[in-house]
Amino acid sequence: MFKKILPGLLILSLVGCQTIAEPEKPASSAKPATEKPKTPTPDGVVVTPYERPEIKRQKIVIPEQKQKSQKFDDGRNLPAFKSLMQQTQQAYSKQQYDQAEASATQAQRLAPQASETYLYLGMIANRKNQPARADAFALRGLSYAQSSAMKKQLWQVRLKSAQQQKNAKAIQQAQQALKKL
Numbered sequence: 001m002f003k004k005i006l007p008g009l010l011i012l013s014l015v016g017c018q019t020i021a022e023p024e025k026p027a028s029s030a031k032p033a034t035e036k037p038k039t040p041t042p043d044g045v046v047v048t049p050y051e052r053p054e055i056k057r058q059k060i061v062i063p064e065q066k067q068k069s070q071k072f073d074d075g076r077n078l079p080a081f082k083s084l085m086q087q088t089q090q091a092y093s094k095q096q097y098d099q100a101e102a103s104a105t106q107a108q109r110l111a112p113q114a115s116e117t118y119l120y121l122g123m124i125a126n127r128k129n130q131p132a133r134a135d136a137f138a139l140r141g142l143s144y145a146q147s148s149a150m151k152k153q154l155w156q157v158r159l160k161s162a163q164q165q166k167n168a169k170a171i172q173q174a175q176q177a178l179k180k181l
Contacts, residue, residue: 075111084110088120097124115145115154122157126164134161135170152181 040046075081084107091100101124108117118141125134138158145151155177162170 076114076116078110081107081110081114085116085120088117092120092124095127097127100124101128113144115141115150117141118144119150119153119157122154122161126157126160129164131161131164134158135165148181152178155181 084103088100088103088107091097091103100120104117104120104124107114108121111117118137122134122137122141125131125137135158138154138161141154142151142158145154155174159171159174159178162174
């Protein structure tokens with residue numbers, strides 16, 4: 001007997017749980033002012049736009065970028081670099097090109113983004129009749145040059161190396177750049 005009643009009670013309790021109604025909320029007759037109208041599409045889909053806040057542009061400054069943008073530190077202020085560049089200038093003026101090249105190469109290793117080292121290395125390469133090396137040094141120096149005076153000197157090195165190589169395109173490019181400076 002108990003076996004017959006138990007399944008019936010289980011079914012009634014499950015059905016009873018499903019039919020318990022939640023209390024209804026009172027329906028408001030007025031729609032909020034911020035609600036946008038719903039737009040039906042031809043295929044029956046209703047598009048309901050939602051409110052998005054306006055996107056405002058803000059400049060984000062990263063501390064590492066702030067330090068770099070204030071001053072370009074290419075290593076020129078190192079005492080060893082200054083000493084090596086003096087040695088390079090003295091050896092170059094005495095036409096001791098091997099010694100000048102060695103000093104400039106060491107200075108370039110200390111400050112790889114200093115354009116002066118590339119200027120001297122380019123001038124030395126031109127003096128040693130190595131125009132391809134001179135052109136490469138001048139181009140590298142131009143990528144780091146900050147002042148127009150340095151750019152002008154590097155373009156002159158490039159012009160001289162292009163003339164030695166008889167490279168008409170590079171000669172024309174250097175002449176145009178020198179006219180602009």
